[in-house]
Amino acid sequence: MGGDFGPRSIVQASLACLSATPSLHLTLVGQPSLLEELIHGQSAADRARLTIVAASEVITMDEKPAQALRGKPDSSMRVALELLRDGKVQACVSAGNTGALMALSRFVLKTLPGIDRPAMVAAIPTQTGYCQLLDLGANVDCSAEHLLQFAVMGSVAAQTLGIARPRVALLNIGTEDIKGNQQVKLAATLLQAARGINYIGFIEGDGLYRGEADVVVCDGFVGNILLKSSEGLATMIAARIEALFKKNFASRAVGVLALPLMKRLQADLAPARHNGASFLGLQGIVVKSHGSAGVQGFQSAIQRALIEIQENLPERLHGRLEELLS
Amino acid sequence: MGGDFGPRSIVQASLACLSATPSLHLTLVGQPSLLEELIHGQSAADRARLTIVAASEVITMDEKPAQALRGKPDSSMRVALELLRDGKVQACVSAGNTGALMALSRFVLKTLPGIDRPAMVAAIPTQTGYCQLLDLGANVDCSAEHLLQFAVMGSVAAQTLGIARPRVALLNIGTEDIKGNQQVKLAATLLQAARGINYIGFIEGDGLYRGEADVVVCDGFVGNILLKSSEGLATMIAARIEALFKKNFASRAVGVLALPLMKRLQADLAPARHNGASFLGLQGIVVKSHGSAGVQGFQSAIQRALIEIQENLPERLHGRLEELLS
Numbered sequence: 115m116g117g118d119f120g121p122r123s124i125v126q127a128s129l130a131c132l133s134a135t136p137s138l139h140l141t142l143v144g145q146p147s148l149l150e151e152l153i154h155g156q157s158a159a160d161r162a163r164l165t166i167v168a169a170s171e172v173i174t175m176d177e178k179p180a181q182a183l184r185g186k187p188d189s190s191m192r193v194a195l196e197l198l199r200d201g202k203v204q205a206c207v208s209a210g211n212t213g214a215l216m217a218l219s220r221f222v223l224k225t226l227p228g229i230d231r232p233a234m235v236a237a238i239p240t241q242t243g244y245c246q247l248l249d250l251g252a253n254v255d256c257s258a259e260h261l262l263q264f265a266v267m268g269s270v271a272a273q274t275l276g277i278a279r280p281r282v283a284l285l286n287i288g289t290e291d292i293k294g295n296q297q298v299k300l301a302a303t304l305l306q307a308a309r310g311i312n313y314i315g316f317i318e319g320d321g322l323y324r325g326e327a328d329v330v331v332c333d334g335f336v337g338n339i340l341l342k343s344s345e346g347l348a349t350m351i352a353a354r355i356e357a358l359f360k361k362n363f364a365s366r367a368v369g370v371l372a373l374p375l376m377k378r379l380q381a382d383l384a385p386a387r388h389n390g391a392s393f394l395g396l397q398g399i400v401v402k403s404h405g406s407a408g409v410q411g412f413q414s415a416i417q418r419a420l421i422e423i424q425e426n427l428p429e430r431l432h433g434r435l436e437e438l439l440s
Numbered sequence: 441m442g443g444d445f446g447p448r449s450i451v452q453a454s455l456a457c458l459s460a461t462p463s464l465h466l467t468l469v470g471q472p473s474l475l476e477e478l479i480h481g482q483s484a485a486d487r488a489r490l491t492i493v494a495a496s497e498v499i500t501m502d503e504k505p506a507q508a509l510r511g512k513p514d515s516s517m518r519v520a521l522e523l524l525r526d527g528k529v530q531a532c533v534s535a536g537n538t539g540a541l542m543a544l545s546r547f548v549l550k551t552l553p554g555i556d557r558p559a560m561v562a563a564i565p566t567q568t569g570y571c572q573l574l575d576l577g578a579n580v581d582c583s584a585e586h587l588l589q590f591a592v593m594g595s596v597a598a599q600t601l602g603i604a605r606p607r608v609a610l611l612n613i614g615t616e617d618i619k620g621n622q623q624v625k626l627a628a629t630l631l632q633a634a635r636g637i638n639y640i641g642f643i644e645g646d647g648l649y650r651g652e653a654d655v656v657v658c659d660g661f662v663g664n665i666l667l668k669s670s671e672g673l674a675t676m677i678a679a680r681i682e683a684l685f686k687k688n689f690a691s692r693a694v695g696v697l698a699l700p701l702m703k704r705l706q707a708d709l710a711p712a713r714h715n716g717a718s719f720l721g722l723q724g725i726v727v728k729s730h731g732s733a734g735v736q737g738f739q740s741a742i743q744r745a746l747i748e749i750q751e752n753l754p755e756r757l758h759g760r761l762e763e764l765l766s
Contacts, residue, residue, distance in 0.1 A: 176616050213618075241676050251613050254621045287577050287664040290502050292539075295580045295661055319669025323676045335621055336665055338613040339658075343645025343666050344673050350567045350649045351677055351705065355698055372698060375684055379677065 115144040115172040115190040116210020125152040127412035143194040169193040182214035195222040205399035205419035232395035242325030251338035258300035267394040268329035283317035283327035352376035390415030441470040441516040442536025451478040453738035469520040495519040508540035521548040531725035531745035549724040558721035568651030577664035584626035593720040594655035609643035609653035678702035716741030
């Protein structure tokens, strides 16, 4: 029921995923009459793999997490997470209020042993490939211990994506030991001592885009601002390139080359909007899609959840945490 | 004597500025024999406007600010700031250790009444022009009161650049009241109550690049990471565009159109390296050039200092602070 445009694009994305993946079963949680109306006309075969579970309340996009937690026991978000907790579904995907989703996920699913706070992670494009950046906004204030936990989770997430020995770095305003705030300096000490983590030291914002690390760790305030400003800058550059090519008639055809590149980059730089961002550190798989995600965006988020189910991400994370933090 | 490459490019930039600006007098502070050697062969006319003042010590790039402050009474940086304090020069430009320059500037020059901590500011390109972003790394941990002071200083700096009623925004991870950390939320309350400031609310990283504000305020950790990551992203995009145009022989000529645009943007996004960043809030003009600045970069920093002298920036700031904070 969440997202800036309500359930319409979510239902459309769900139906498209059901058609594309014959083994997929989906459960839509929300107001049954509205959902029934939106899925009306779906082929009988696909309809058999689609379940509707009723939830009478909806958490709005500007609701405070504490309010969502206490005030709405029958919200679609909470009911969906309870289905996950009870083993009735294997993953939960939402385009709703991020803060509320995080608070409810922690409350309903609980975190993995050794994890105080779940983090939000997504893959950011770099000069040499991708890097996993976390936290992207779930935790605005973080202690050094939280940053250490993010590093462990990001490292495992990168491993499930096929990187054998992920290079893990702490985002900072310099690479010398004396740089940074207290949390970052202390986290560096913790990471140097952590077994089994390939910690490579501090990284600056430009080093991230040069591809110097596979996992970059920061608090959610910094990560969110890095991500949003990157998205904004890519959009600005795309607009300038477009304007440039429009000026010159002869070069318009070549602008056709550069613009798809920029569109792809813009999409890569808005992972929550386009590809979904994962919550790591919970006893269950939760993928956040952007509130303004279109059909395509929500489909990507469902696909991301499918990969995490196949990779059994929470279980792998649990095993690795036991090794590392014991 | 500072910078990653020592005084060679600084002296070259100084000589170029002397030739270009007949009214300019420059004082070089450092080891006289080395400086004399570097300026050897300069025309007599320009040489008459160039003074050398001896300083026997040099602050290294990785020295802790506290160490620079206590341990080296005759460093070139300190002597230069003392010349400024004593009215022998009108501005100080340095490519040295940023933390040490900030600590020494505060100690030698003192801050303006009403300012606890000076901030570092530079102009960032946006879709509609430029925005003044501060702090860029001088202050890693900031209280709400510091952010308020930065907002006042940024607003005045934007006014000296010709913007009558600068739109001032606080950088945050959302635009709703409930978003952000404690400092940002409290700073918003202070800014709403501040007289004479055109405070427009929270801004996200993408809003900054859309040009939604003339002044964007954040702590130095966040500002530095935003700036460095933007620089890194622009470099990555430029590399991808270059690669794209190299692939296709027919389109190479058109790559010639896009690449100068990207080079200009990359330069704009590394203001400290290319154009100099100003320290605001001191009783005197201090411009920081990047440690790896070339001749061109250091020339820009000297030119920025010249503008601030013409605009009498500290005096204007002082007057405005008295109005606003009284």
